[in-house]
Amino acid sequence: MSKKLVIDPITRIEGHGKVVVYLDDNHRVTDARVHVVEFRGFEKFVQGHPFWEAPMLLQRACGICFVSHHLSGAKTLDDMIGVGRRSGSGLTPAAEKMRRLGHFAQMLQSHVTAYFYLVVPEMLFGMDAPPAQRNVLGLIEADPDLVKRVVALRKWGQELIKAVFGKRMHGIHSVPGGVNKNLSAAERDRFLRGEDGLLSIDEVVEFAQDGLKLFHAFHEKHRGTVDGFGVVPALNMCLVGDDGNVDYYHGKIRVVDDAKNIVREFDCHDYLDHISEAVEEWSYMKFPFLKELGREQGSVRVGPLARMNVTKSLPTPLAQAALERFHAYTKGRANNMTLHTNWARTIEVIHAAEVIRDLLLDPDLQSDRLVLTPSPAAWTGEGVGVVEAPRGTLLHHYRANPEGNITFVNLIVSTTQNNEVINRTVRSVADAYLNGQADITEGMMNAIEVGIRAYDPCFSCATHALGQMPLQVSVFDAAGRLIDERLR
Numbered sequence: 498m499s500k501k502l503v504i505d506p507i508t509r510i511e512g513h514g515k516v517v518v519y520l521d522d523n524h525r526v527t528d529a530r531v532h533v534v535e536f537r538g539f540e541k542f543v544q545g546h547p548f549w550e551a552p553m554l555l556q557r558a559c560g561i562c563f564v565s566h567h568l569s570g571a572k573t574l575d576d577m578i579g580v581g582r583r584s585g586s587g588l589t590p591a592a593e594k595m596r597r598l599g600h601f602a603q604m605l606q607s608h609v610t611a612y613f614y615l616v617v618p619e620m621l622f623g624m625d626a627p628p629a630q631r632n633v634l635g636l637i638e639a640d641p642d643l644v645k646r647v648v649a650l651r652k653w654g655q656e657l658i659k660a661v662f663g664k665r666m667h668g669i670h671s672v673p674g675g676v677n678k679n680l681s682a683a684e685r686d687r688f689l690r691g692e693d694g695l696l697s698i699d700e701v702v703e704f705a706q707d708g709l710k711l712f713h714a715f716h717e718k719h720r721g722t723v724d725g726f727g728v729v730p731a732l733n734m735c736l737v738g739d740d741g742n743v744d745y746y747h748g749k750i751r752v753v754d755d756a757k758n759i760v761r762e763f764d765c766h767d768y769l770d771h772i773s774e775a776v777e778e779w780s781y782m783k784f785p786f787l788k789e790l791g792r793e794q795g796s797v798r799v800g801p802l803a804r805m806n807v808t809k810s811l812p813t814p815l816a817q818a819a820l821e822r823f824h825a826y827t828k829g830r831a832n833n834m835t836l837h838t839n840w841a842r843t844i845e846v847i848h849a850a851e852v853i854r855d856l857l858l859d860p861d862l863q864s865d866r867l868v869l870t871p872s873p874a875a876w877t878g879e880g881v882g883v884v885e886a887p888r889g890t891l892l893h894h895y896r897a898n899p900e901g902n903i904t905f906v907n908l909i910v911s912t913t914q915n916n917e918v919i920n921r922t923v924r925s926v927a928d929a930y931l932n933g934q935a936d937i938t939e940g941m942m943n944a945i946e947v948g949i950r951a952y953d954p955c956f957s958c959a960t961h962a963l964g965q966m967p968l969q970v971s972v973f974d975a976a977g978r979l980i981d982e983r984l985r
Contacts, residue, residue, distance in 0.1 A: 499527060502931070504942055507531075507949055509615040509632075511561050512956025516945055518927050524935050529927040531920050531949065533782040533956050540906045548577060548897040549673055555893065555908070556667055559958045561610075562911075563667050564603035564658065565886030566958070568596055568746070569893040571671030572882030576766075577897065579875025580674040591864035592675035597746050598856045599661035599670065600884065604745065605705070605849040606654025607887040608801075608842050611953040612708050613647045616839050619947050620715045625940025643707065650704045653688070653696045657853070660684050675868035685857055698854045702815070705850035708843035709819055716840070726929075727835030727948045729921040731796055732760055732787070733803040734914070736885050743808035745885040752787065752797060753807050755831045761787060765883040768892060772909065782956065784916050785909055796917035799889025800952060801841035806831040811844075813851035819844045835922050838951045845887075886911045888953055910958040922948040 499522075505515035513535045519528040539558050543551060552570030556563040575581035580588065587593070618631035621639060629635070637644045655665050660680065662668025670676050691697030696704065716723050736748035750768070752761040763771050775784040775792050787795030797803070805824075811817045823840060826832070832841075856862065879896045889911030896905035912919075926948040930941045972981040 502937060502942065504945060507946055509946070509950055510954050510956065511559065512954070512958075514954075514956050516923060516949075518931060518945070520931070524931075524933050526924070526927045526932050529920075529924045529945070530779060531916075531923055533780045535956065536781045537957065540908055543906050544903050546903050548895060548901050548903050549574060551893075551895055551903060551906070552671055553667070553669060555906075558908075558910075559955055561607060562603070562886050562888060562891075562955055562958060564599055564662070565884055565891050565911075566893070567662070567668070567671060568600055569882045569884045569886075569891050570895075571596070571673075572747075572884065573880040573893045573895050574671075574673040574882075576880025576882060577877055577895065578673045579871040579877060580869050581880075588675055589864070589866040589869060590861045591679055592867050592869075593746070594856055594859060594861050595661060595676045595679060595867075596671060598680065598853065598862065599658060600746055601849045601852045601856070602654050602657035602661060604887050605701075605846060605853065606651050606658065607953075608846045608849070609647060609651045609654065609708070611887070612839060612842050612846070613644075615950050615953065617711065619943075620711070620839075623940075624944050624947055625938065628939070628943075631943075643711075646704045646707060649696050650701060653701055656695060657688055660688070672868060674870060677867065679864060679867060680857075680862040682863055685862065689857055698850075698857060702847075702850045702854060705847045706815065708846055709840075712840050712843050723836045724834055726944075727922040727925045727951070728833050729835065729918055729925050730755070730833055731798040731918040731921070733806040733831055734797040734799050734890055735804045735807045736883060736890065737762075737807065741808075742810055742812070743804045743885065747884075750883065750890065751807055753831065755833070757806065757829070757831055761789075765892060766881045768881065768894075768909070774909070774913075780916075782916050783913055785914050786917065792917070797914055798918045799911055799914040800838065800887075801845050802832060802835075802838040803889060804885065805841040805844060811848050813848055813855070815851060816844055816848035819847060835925075835948055835951050842953075888912055888955055889914055908958075910955070912952070912954045912956060912958060915952050915954065919949060919952055919954060922951075 499519050502518040503515060507514045514531055514533045517530055517532060518526060521527050539555055543554050552567045555570050556566040558566055614633050618635055622631045622635060659665045662670040687693060689698050732752050732754055734752045736744050737751045738744035738748045749762055750765055751759060754760050761771060771787055772785050773788045786792040811820050881894045883892045891911050892909040894907040895903055897903050923945055926945050930944045931937060970983045971979060974980050
């Protein structure tokens, strides 16, 4: 006879989910699963809409990583109208750089939010600290100066998103074949100089290094816990450019193993030849894997840790120095230590700040050449777009009829890609913290949530399933009597 331990809901994540840990009579862990219990049918209800609405509609899957959905959708539209890297034409320099600017603005503010608001409380106070302490209010009390810098950095990223997309959330900027506005010289100077109460770009780069310093200090004191927590195997996947280094906006999809050997590399348009998705009856989130290797050997990790494992170098100096130390720690092999995802995330915060600084100094952002308009003959009616979202590789695939109305949508979201490795992490942490324990404390259970939060999962984006969602409708009269019921 087995019993269950339930964490419901998982806290400090985007979306809704629960964890169930199964124990036998000897308190041994027999299984542990992450149940994604919400279902959102974005792939279905966008069908029938004009194709050009997709980036605006599908970005509403999330209030956190909407920029990534917007840009992945925009790249898909480029593909559909015959403008894009596959067609050989590409976008104008101004359009691509504006998209990249908004993309890295989101990378900066999303990572800062996830790291300091959701992860750092356990770093400073411990996994078994009282819940009332291990939160952002506890951080304010413990280190108000740090929190002020974090808030200023996050605000700067949000203001840059607003400048590019028109709003802090769910803006309208990318259009088929380009963008609808550039960055004026006045807007550029506001972010470079730090006007209207904003940080200057030099302060942004300085503050962006706080997270890495904090991680190194924590790691030095708790090396055994950090290194040994949730070590789980998985392949590593991200977009890479022609030089084999990570490209957050465009590239081929590369998958590497523990020795960093290339297992697969393919164009995103060929993803159906390489990726399959398993389903389980206990979750609305699917389980992608490489077809040729099967689910056990072919499941991948995406996101900051995977990207730092795949890339050989980064093009900005501070991030490159941090990456070299990161690579040296595992002597050149891939890093499978779950909590080192937070290390990788802090490197990407620095990289984003440095890339934004370089882009703000690029005069192409003031160009008026923003949109390419192909001939009607270039219309393909189908497109695939991929970007590296903060949480990992994000893929959109659309088809439309000759009238331009959407007939098919498939999304493989970053958190979906990580579903298998997140579940492996939960089982690993449950084994380490709960196995054989007759008395289970809140801190032990929180350790499982710490493992999940390292991935910064977005279950809101990632909930899809095959088949038909069960539905029960019951009708009661004024006296509370059941008078009719329908089941599907």
